[in-house]
Amino acid sequence: MIDFENVKLKVNDKEITIGAVLRSDGSTRKNKTGAWRSKRPVVDFERCTGCGVCWSLCPEGCIEKRSDGKFEADLDYCKGCGICANECPRKAITMVMEEK
Amino acid sequence: MAILGLPEEEYFACGHRACAGCGAAIAIRLITKAAGRNSILIEPTGCIEVVSTPYPETAWRLPWIHGAFENPASIASGICAALKAMGKENEINVVAFGGDGSTYDIGFGHISGAFERGHNFTFICYDNEAYMNTGIQRSGATPYGAATTTSPAGKISIGKEIWKKNLVQILADHGSPYVATASIGYLTDAYRKIKRAIETKGPTFVNLLATCPTGWRSPTEKSIEIARLAVETGIYPLYEIIEGRHVINRPKDVSDLKPVEDYLKMQGRFRHLFRPEKNEKAINFIRERVKSNLELLIERAQKNL
Numbered sequence: 001m002i003d004f005e006n007v008k009l010k011v012n013d014k015e016i017t018i019g020a021v022l023r024s025d026g027s028t029r030k031n032k033t034g035a036w037r038s039k040r041p042v043v044d045f046e047r048c049t050g051c052g053v054c055w056s057l058c059p060e061g062c063i064e065k066r067s068d069g070k071f072e073a074d075l076d077y078c079k080g081c082g083i084c085a086n087e088c089p090r091k092a093i094t095m096v097m098e099e100k
Numbered sequence: 101m102a103i104l105g106l107p108e109e110e111y112f113a114c115g116h117r118a119c120a121g122c123g124a125a126i127a128i129r130l131i132t133k134a135a136g137r138n139s140i141l142i143e144p145t146g147c148i149e150v151v152s153t154p155y156p157e158t159a160w161r162l163p164w165i166h167g168a169f170e171n172p173a174s175i176a177s178g179i180c181a182a183l184k185a186m187g188k189e190n191e192i193n194v195v196a197f198g199g200d201g202s203t204y205d206i207g208f209g210h211i212s213g214a215f216e217r218g219h220n221f222t223f224i225c226y227d228n229e230a231y232m233n234t235g236i237q238r239s240g241a242t243p244y245g246a247a248t249t250t251s252p253a254g255k256i257s258i259g260k261e262i263w264k265k266n267l268v269q270i271l272a273d274h275g276s277p278y279v280a281t282a283s284i285g286y287l288t289d290a291y292r293k294i295k296r297a298i299e300t301k302g303p304t305f306v307n308l309l310a311t312c313p314t315g316w317r318s319p320t321e322k323s324i325e326i327a328r329l330a331v332e333t334g335i336y337p338l339y340e341i342i343e344g345r346h347v348i349n350r351p352k353d354v355s356d357l358k359p360v361e362d363y364l365k366m367q368g369r370f371r372h373l374f375r376p377e378k379n380e381k382a383i384n385f386i387r388e389r390v391k392s393n394l395e396l397l398i399e400r401a402q403k404n405l
Contacts, residue, residue, distance in 0.1 A: 026113025081121035082321030
């Protein structure tokens with residue numbers, strides 16, 4: 001059995017694994033795509049009923065359930081597309097311009 | 101645990117490079133949830149391949165193989181044969197998915213071959229209606245009247261002048277036991293169909309409409325709304341073909357349809373149909389063709405064909 005993860009080949013001065021095999025561990029998480037965002041979703045937790053529609057429709061999969069059963073986006077990854085704000089049945093999410 | 105009937109586990113990690121508002125990324129989250137842990141995923145070149153695996157990173161938490169543009173169905177055939185030899189064909193789901201470029205055009209011969217041989221796998225097309233990854237070129241799935249870089253709209257041209265290929269019917273005619281259309285605008289319906297396709301033995305196909313804000317020139321927050329309107333206007337009806345028999349999900353009747361303009365107006369790729377003046381001829385053609393297509397589907401469903 002070849003140890004696909006640890007045997008490295010040198011190609012153009014770069015080390016790569018045989019067959020470019022990688023562990024399926026979701027390592028893109030180190031890439032914080034939140035920096036792409038120009039607008040940020042702000043949830044009105046008074047209105048949020050925790051239905052989960054935003055969670056199901058987020059292209060990032062970055063909306064997480066809080067301990068109180070309501071949902072909030074992880075701003076490290078949220079690209080600010082605004083689908084959650086547009087689809088929220090209670091209109092509990094507003095998109096606010098990011099300022100630096 | 102499940103939320104809205106969907107499993108809570110995420111198999112497609114955050115930090116992937118899909119554009120904001122990407123419909124295909126929503127589709128992939130849904131497909132991986134439906135497939136579950138005991139699955140092998142096969143994907144050709146395309147947007148999702150590029151955004152998910154910039155080496156040495158990967159967004160996948162499931163076994164995933166990248167193949168060349170044309171051969172996801174062939175790789176799936178090989179995996180099915182290997183699983184059969186190992187006696188594990190009933191334990192592991194083989195799910196291949198590609199964009200419409202791979203499914204409708206480049207990989208079509210291979211898909212046809214795999215369906216004819218009758219391997220036990222599911223092919224899902226996340227249909228964003230053009231080659232979006234390489235910069236919006238027309239494909240067999242691009243709808244009539246859409247402007248792309250290789251079907252530009254101008255003084256004489258109205259964009260693509262050919263109707264979308266009816267791949268769903270073509271694959272049903274291969275004798276597939278389950279073929280369906282789904283849209284990310286109706287997520288639970290799409291989840292049910294993908295799940296059913298995976299559970300059905302034999303080669304099965306789901307065409308999943310996925311909005312592309314970059315290529316359709318639409319606002320990122322409207323991705324789901326547009327995918328829902330495509331169904332409500334009848335441009336993209338939701339139906340299943342089970343063992344060769346049609347079942348219509350929605351819209352159920354031609355009289356329920358919303359005007360096609362509602363759908364077309366929201367997207368920049370159809371802008372030339374409204375500016376400088378409304379192109380009544382082209383829009384009438386779309387309206388009539390949409391109506392006759394839906395009537396045909398309803399007739400088949402009523403006659404239990």
